[in-house]
Amino acid sequence: QSVLTQPPSVSGAPGQRVTISCTGSSSNIGAGYDVHWYQQLPGTAPKLVIYVNSNRPSGVPDRFSGSKSGTSASLAITGLQADDEADYYCQSYDSSLRHVFGTGTKVTVL
Amino acid sequence: QVQLVESGGGVVQPGRSLRLSCAASGFSFSTYAMHWVRQAPGKGLEWVAVIWYDERNKYYGDSVKGRFTISRDKSKNTLYLQMDSLRVEDTAAYYCARDRDSSGHLFLDHWGQGTLVTVSS
Numbered sequence: 155q156s157v158l159t160q161p162p163s164v165s166g167a168p169g170q171r172v173t174i175s176c177t178g179s180s181s182n183i184g185a186g187y188d189v190h191w192y193q194q195l196p197g198t199a200p201k202l203v204i205y206v207n208s209n210r211p212s213g214v215p216d217r218f219s220g221s222k223s224g225t226s227a228s229l230a231i232t233g234l235q236a237d238d239e240a241d242y243y244c245q246s247y248d249s250s251l252r253h254v255f256g257t258g259t260k261v262t263v264l
Numbered sequence: 265q266v267q268l269v270e271s272g273g274g275v276v277q278p279g280r281s282l283r284l285s286c287a288a289s290g291f292s293f294s295t296y297a298m299h300w301v302r303q304a305p306g307k308g309l310e311w312v313a314v315i316w317y318d319e320r321n322k323y324y325g326d327s328v329k330g331r332f333t334i335s336r337d338k339s340k341n342t343l344y345l346q347m348d349s350l351r352v353e354d355t356a357a358y359y360c361a362r363d364r365d366s367s368g369h370l371f372l373d374h375w376g377q378g379t380l381v382t383v384s385s
Contacts, residue, residue: 190371192309199359199375200301200309211373243309247369251323253299258308 157182158244158256165262166234174259176227176244182254184225187247191220191229194241203242204229231261239263266290266374268360273379280350286343286360286376293341294318297368300334300345302356303378312358313345317366328354350383357381 159177166172176189183189191204202211204220207227217233227246231238244256272284286298300312313324313334322334333346343360357380361372 188370192372194309199377200372201375202371202373205364205371205373241308245309245311245371252325253311253314253368255301255309255311 157248157254158246160242160244160256160259162257163260163262165264167264168234168236170234171230171232172234172261173231174229174242174244174261176229176256178225178227178246178254180225181250182225182246182248183222183227185249189220189222189227190245191218192243192245194243196240200243234261234263236263266362268362268374268376270358270360270376270379273358273381275382275384276350277385278350278352278383281346281348282350282381284345284347284358284360284379284381286345288341288343288360288362291362293336294338295366297363297366298334298336298343299361299363299368299372300332300343301359301361301372301375302354303359304353304356307356310356314363314368315343316368321367323368347381350381352383355381355383 188206192200193203194200207222208220267289269287299314315334331349335344357378359378360376362374364370
C-alpha cells in the first residue's frame, strides 16, 4: 500500500529531459522527511541514485538531479540515454514509524 | 566492498513458515540498521521491516505485522526474516538492504540481489 504517488510512466527521446514526480502527504514528505530515489534496471536489485532530496552517490552521473518542495519531490534526468530505461522509485519516512515507497515510474527511451 | 547475500527463499504452502537470511560483509554490520523490502512479481517495492543497529527497535509494515519477525546476529553478521502464517500475497522477491543510519531513518544505500519466495498450494 504505497502512500507516495508517482506517474506510471514517462518517456523521452535520447538527449531529452524527463521528470518524475513523487507526491506524499503531511505525514511523510510534508512533515519534513527526506526523499530518496532508486533506479531498478530490469531483473536487478534497486540502486540508490539520489539521497536526501538532491544528493548523488558516488558514480551516479550528474544528469540525475532531485528536488523537494512541500509535500512533493521530483527526479529529473537530463541528456536521456538508452541505459536510463528502468523503473524509478521514490522513498521517504512516515510519522507512523514506517518507510514508504512510491508507486514506481517506468522510464522509456523512445 | 559492501556485500549482502540473501538466501532461504523457495516454494512454501499457505499457512507455513519460512526463514530468510542475509549474510553481510565488507562493513561493520553491528553499526547499521537493516531492512527487508519485497517486490511481488510485476509490482512495485514494498517496505517490510527494519531493525536498529542494537536490536532495540523493530518496525513492520502493516501487511506483515504480527506474522513476520526481523532479527539479527552480530556474531554471524547475518540478518533474518522469520515469516509465519504465509499467504499467497506474500509471494515476492525479498531484498535485504542497509540503512545509512544506525536507527533506520534514512536511505537504503546497499541492496542484496534478492531471494524469491513463492507461496502456493
